[in-house]
């Protein structure tokens with residue numbers, strides 16, 4: 001079988017809705033972060049998360065050196081944080097962290113105040129996959145502030161409908 005066309009693949013996957021997070025790290029290598037939608041739970045026992053980052057970006061080398069990271073799952077009102085850590089906002093280009101307030105848990109990685117979920121991780125594995133690096137970390141501390149997630153689909157930020165908006169009586173079953 002010939003390899004599938006790359007454009008066909010990316011156009012199809014654009015339709016998949018994902019949560020949005022900012023992966024951060026701090027330590028000897030410095031303090032950096034990037035917006036990621038390629039992240040998920042890897043295992044629950046032990047609790048491990050994984051994230052895929054473009055290897056030639058700034059974050060992977062620093063994260064590797066620090067050996068720790070935090071995945072901050074964004075709340076629906078935190079689109080400005082996603083844009084800042086994607087390098088999309090000119091006034092925060094030199095300091096992405098200036099977009100909001102930060103604290104920390106166990107590893108010292110920046111934790112966004114009032115984020116949906118913060119998963120503070122110790123790096124345990126990494127694997128290079130063509131252009132990207134997959135980082136796996138064991139969750140050693142977490143915090144939740146509640147709220148609703150910020151989503152991304154079809155190249156735009158999206159929100160879940162308010163509970164109750166979909167009414168079963170509106171459907172003919």
Ligand SMILES: Cc1cc2nc3c(=O)[nH]c(=O)nc-3n(C[C@H](O)[C@H](O)[C@H](O)COP(=O)(O)O)c2cc1C
Pocket residue numbers: 020032033034035036037038039052053054056057058059060082083085086087152
């Ligand atoms: C909604 C959204 C999701 C993104 N997801 C990823 C991702 O999963 N992996 C990735 O490498 N870049 C992703 N990016 C792009 C990075 O956030 C962007 O290239 C950033 O500038 C990388 O920072 P760095 O070069 O400092 O590492 C995403 C951007 C947006 C807006």
